[in-house]
Amino acid sequence: MISLTSPVRTRAHDWPAPFKLFALAVATFVLFLVNDLWLMGAALAVTLGLYALPGAVFFKAGIRRLKVLWPFLVILGVWHLVTATYEEGAQIILRLLAAVGLANLVTMTTALNEMIEVIRWLATPLRRFGLHTRALELAIALVIRILPTLVDNGTRLSDAWRARSRRRPGWRVVVPFTLLALDDADHLAEALRARGGFLE
Amino acid sequence: MAKVSQIDIRDLSYTIEDKQILDGMSLSLAEQRVGVVGRNGSGKSTFARLVAGLVAPTKGTIRVNDLNLAKDRRAAMGEVGILFQNPEHQIIFPTVGEEIAFGLQQQGASKSAATEAMLDILDQFSLSHWKEAYIATLSQGQKHLVTLMSVVAMKPALLVLDEPFAGLDIPTKAQMKRYLNLYEGSLLHITHDPGDLEAYDSIIWIDQGRIQNVGSKEEVFPVYLEAMNRLGEHDDLADLSG
Known part of the structure; x- marks a missing residue:
């Protein structure tokens, strides 16, 4: 993960x-x-x-x-x-x-939440101007969370490809890879919404 | 918290890009344990997401304890929790402790209060040694347990379960069932398997986006099972929807 x-x-x-x-x-x-x-x-x-x-x-x-x-x-x-x-x-x-x-x-x-704490502290001046910094804090957590998932997706796709082909997977897995990434983004967005999303 | 959640649904429809997922549902329920059964693709999961307020209906209204949860997300945090079918779709953070504490902080708990409540819930499940554990190192069943603890920690009045036992082995399923039976709030449990709903008071059967039947399990299950077994002999799997 x-x-x-x-x-x-x-x-x-x-x-x-x-x-x-x-x-x-x-x-x-x-x-x-x-x-x-x-x-x-x-x-x-x-x-x-x-x-x-x-x-x-x-x-x-x-x-x-x-x-x-x-x-x-x-x-x-x-x-x-x-x-x-x-x-x-x-x-x-x-x-x-x-x-x-x-x-x-x-x-x-x-730990990720400690890292986010630091970012929150650094963003204090932005909050003074009324900016919503919670989104920024979570975005960083989400990038770190999603990267390994993307790697897993890539591995799974190329496994699925190799299971039915003698050739190496090439550019043709790019589109399904992108779609999977969008799909994951949807799921993550929903997981966030289920627990309050960007409520401050 | 032992209060029974009231679910009111009026003329509820939900469409995605002209595809009718749910169609004209009306329902009023106040039971401690409600089961929802139906086939794959019948609209059960969409129903779960609507009840949890993750999506808003295209038409009609849905109210839980007289609140519009799709609009009022702040109130939703205390009213309803949802357990997704796939824990990978639910877990946001890399360690067990962070994952559990997140929801509590979202509910407005301070960092120290959230940590304390997180430790409490781990202790309640006799899993205090999981606090620092990395999600990636857990088995599928253990991940399910993490999602359950994260949601239970938030103590929602209504807990929506979307096929919570899918893909679980027999002991894991039995353990999850035991934890859920102890839950003090109301449960809305979505499944295709009547065997999961032994302890449930009221059953809703959804078919092709409509309510097929509502009643006690003695009323609904015999008809449901008969219909399912009859369908099993046909080959409607070949039919494409939409």
């Missing part, structure tokens, strides 16, 4: 969400200030060290989530090979891995 969750409970789960998000912002800022290959490598090593702290299960789950980055890393790698800017390329790749790695850590160790 949700991809960025932790398989084990870590000590970081008990830290306040605003603190974690602030630390993440500072760390990411520093990552972009640093312009040294070795320091960047050290930053990535520290990130990986953090992943290793809660144990092997957590480490593996965390690394699996970083794998989605590989297409970007390949594109960056190819570009910097072609332009012969090796050191710059290596730095950018390390920075990307470290920054996304840290962000993943925060998401994995923070």
Whole structure:
């Protein structure tokens, strides 16, 4: 249902969400200030060290989530090979891995409702102007909730395709995939309405 | 809370893009346990959604405890809860605790009150260790139980159940049944299987969007079963609607 969750409970789960998000912002800022290959490598090593702290299960789950980055890393790698800017390329790749790695850590160790709480607090000035921020808070929860469902839908569609075809599913599953997504959106909207929707 | 919910339906019709789903229903009911039976596609689920106020009728009126729940969503939170057939369509949040607390906060409870009530309900079901559990790791039956707890926690006067036992194994179904029988509010239970409705006072049989029969289960079930078995020998499955 949700991809960025932790398989084990870590000590970081008990830290306040605003603190974690602030630390993440500072760390990411520093990552972009640093312009040294070795320091960047050290930053990535520290990130990986953090992943290793809660144990092997957590480490593996965390690394699996970083794998989605590989297409970007390949594109960056190819570009910097072609332009012969090796050191710059290596730095950018390390920075990307470290920054996304840290962000993943925060998401994995923070409950969704805590995250929403922070957003609610950040949106306080908007509420002063009479804007309805509950919709914004819920929208973020819903995106996080629906993404893994979309992935499941895709897997199910391609399974259904392969069950009756020797060829790989191609562009032709795009339309049914879109329809399924719309269908899911309908169901979710109804689930929300059943429990009050955007009542403030 | 043990008050019996009053459902009043007058000339109710519901159409989706010119397709008549429900047609000219009128009904007045005040029973603790009401069952709704009918075939697949008879309009039962639409009926459930109308009673819960998730959709408004195209024509006619439907009032629960003298409230128009499709309009007055704020009042609806305390009046009616609905359990969907598919828990995947009902669960919004990633963990059990968040899912249960959400509805309570929607009812206006503060964060701490919602957390307390959430812990209470988990305790009532002897499932306190589920608080942090991720929905994705639960079995289908366990997900059903989560949706039940989330709705029961909100203590609606009327609980609408849309095929709540579909796809459940025998022990899970028995356990769900036991929890539901204990529910203090009114139940409106939609199913195709009369076996699910042993403890029910009043039965509505819906067929092709119309009320076919209303009465006690002794009155409705024999005719219903006879009709269903007769249809089973034909092949009207080949007929397309609309």
